[in-house]
Amino acid sequence: DIEDRSVRRRGREAAYLRFGTPLTLNAANWKYFDALSDLLHMPNATRTQIVRITSVYCEEMRRAHRGQAMDIYWRDHSECPSEDAYVDMVSCKTTTLFRAAFLMLSAMAKPDPVRSLTKTWLDLIDLLGSFFQIRDDVANLILYAKDKGMCDDIAEGKFSYPVILCVSRQDEISSRLLNILQDKSKRTSERAKRDALECIIQSGALESSLQ
Numbered sequence: 035d036i037e038d039r040s041v042r043r044r045g046r047e048a049a050y051l052r053f054g055t056p057l058t059l060n061a062a063n064w065k066y067f068d069a070l071s072d073l074l075h076m077p078n079a080t081r082t083q084i085v086r087i088t089s090v091y092c093e094e095m096r097r098a099h100r101g102q103a104m105d106i107y108w109r110d111h112s113e114c115p116s117e118d119a120y121v122d123m124v125s126c127k128t129t130t131l132f133r134a135a136f137l138m139l140s141a142m143a144k145p146d147p148v149r150s151l152t153k154t155w156l157d158l159i160d161l162l163g164s165f166f167q168i169r170d171d172v173a174n175l176i177l178y179a180k181d182k183g184m185c186d187d188i189a190e191g192k193f194s195y196p197v198i199l200c201v202s203r204q205d206e207i208s209s210r211l212l213n214i215l216q217d218k219s220k221r222t223s224e225r226a227k228r229d230a231l232e233c234i235i236q237s238g239a240l241e242s243s244l245q
Contacts (some may be wrong), residue, residue: 037106038190066095079142086141094134101127108193112216114201115193121164171195172235172243175231183229192216199239207237 035048036055042048050058073088104123109113115123136155171194174187187194193201197215201208211233220226234240 037100037102038192040186040190051151073138083141087138090134090137090141094130094137097126098130101125101130105192112191112212113193114198114212117195117198117202118147119197120193120195124164124167125160128167132159132163132166168243171197171208172240175234175240184224185231188215188227188230189222191218191221193209196239196243200234200237203237203239205211205237211237236244 035043036050036058040048041051049061053061053167070088070091072092074084076084076087079087086157086237101123104115104119105127133156136159140152140155171187174194175185175196187197193215197211200211214221214226214230214233217226221230
């Protein structure tokens with residue numbers, strides 16, 4: 035929320051606005067180490083399993099931060115990524131929690147049939163992560179007005195999946211949308227957000243995202 039400048043989370047005021055940025059950052063960072071401590075002291079787990087699980091945790095947290103960095107870079111530099119780059123970002127930022135849960139559970143599995151099918155499961159998990167993120171991108175435009183505000187992603191200047199599909203058309207409609215996203219002083223207004231949503235709908239990007 036701090037990095038996205040979001041003002042609401044799940045219908046409530048964002049934590050950093052309520053408690054302040056320093057305290058919120060400190061608490062969030064503490065939770066990373068608190069979770070790692072729990073993994074290091076898992077009951078009924080062998081040393082080998084604990085090493086494998088903590089390695090998964092560290093790697094997936096690195097991936098999550100890499101995905102977030104990609105998202106932030108595109109936003110801050112008004113750079114529209116390709117669909118393939120977007121999928122790569124989602125695989126890091128969104129899918130990582132699904133993937134981490136599976137890999138940790140598979141590390142505890144006995145015998146090994148689950149691990150022998152790891153690639154198949156991870157391919158499925160990548161698809162679920164993409165579905166989850168694209169659905170969230172669409173919902174942000176048309177469903178989250180009460181919980182997060184109307185078109186919160188537009189106000190942020192984010193290149194969500196519907197936005198990418200619209201901008202990639204490289205026509206008059208996509209130029210209008212790009213101009214809105216690049217104007218930090220105006221894109222937060224209700225009129226600008228409505229205009230941006232109209233561009234996305236007219237281009238067919240919203241319908242394509244739903245499909």
